[in-house]
């Protein structure tokens with residue numbers, strides 16, 4: 001065989017091996033570190049490192065000075081990457097993401113990412129989408145990330161049924177909502193969030209069963225801090241904000257439903273304490 005023929009065969013073999021290789025799981029790093037590594041804390045979204053986050057330790061604060069992620073943004077992102085194998089071919093829908101253009105573009109560079117909003121008024125997005133009646137084909141998505149949206153949707157069951165429908169078998173929903181109390185109830189008084197969106201539901205831990213009723217294999221993701229308190233039935237965090245009824249949350253927590261995705265060391269370096277503020281549901285559509 002000629003040298004050229006040999007080289008061609010080698011190249012074809014290498015190409016075939018590359019094509020047959022399963023895609024590598026992606027470590028999602030939307031932004032490259034631009035500042036020198038510091039000590040203390042680290043943002044899991046943009047990899048910023050520094051002495052401390054800005055503001056107090058609270059899920060709506062503890063702001064990353066580089067990407068603007070607040071506590072619950074980092075928790076959402078961590079729950080995604082610790083529970084779902086994301087590759088460049090993963091189709092992911094994020095509903096009303098709080099983080100802006102830089103984050104969205106970075107996500108789009110790394111996976112098949114679409115963001116939606118109910119009416120494109122409160123948030124800019126790629127598509128308008130009503131979670132109760134999604135204009136998406138059956139089994140068309142691998143992942144849905146939805147943070148602090150479901151409480152603004154009147155019909156929870158319709159939204160959960162739609163999420164189940166549009167996910168592929170083996171697909172996941174990573175669901176965050178405010179959890180101010182142990183058991184779901186409508187607000188006693190009319191309640192609105194920052195952008196004047198009405199709140200229809202104040203969710204509790206019974207949302208686990210709601211997801212299961214719709215067919216999802218469901219785990220309630222939490223930090224080690226929350227699991228310890230739940231197992232000990234101990235609502236005695238040193239810093240309890242009045243918006244949270246932590247006694248009823250701890251009371252409603254079923255230890256068998258909990259999956260710890262963050263130990264104490266990581267919760268400290270990512271600024272995700274106290275534990276009662278960081279809960280998320282992972283619903284897996286059996287496949």
Ligand SMILES: [Zn+2]
Pocket residue numbers: 043044045046047048064065066067068069
């Ligand atoms: Zn950041």
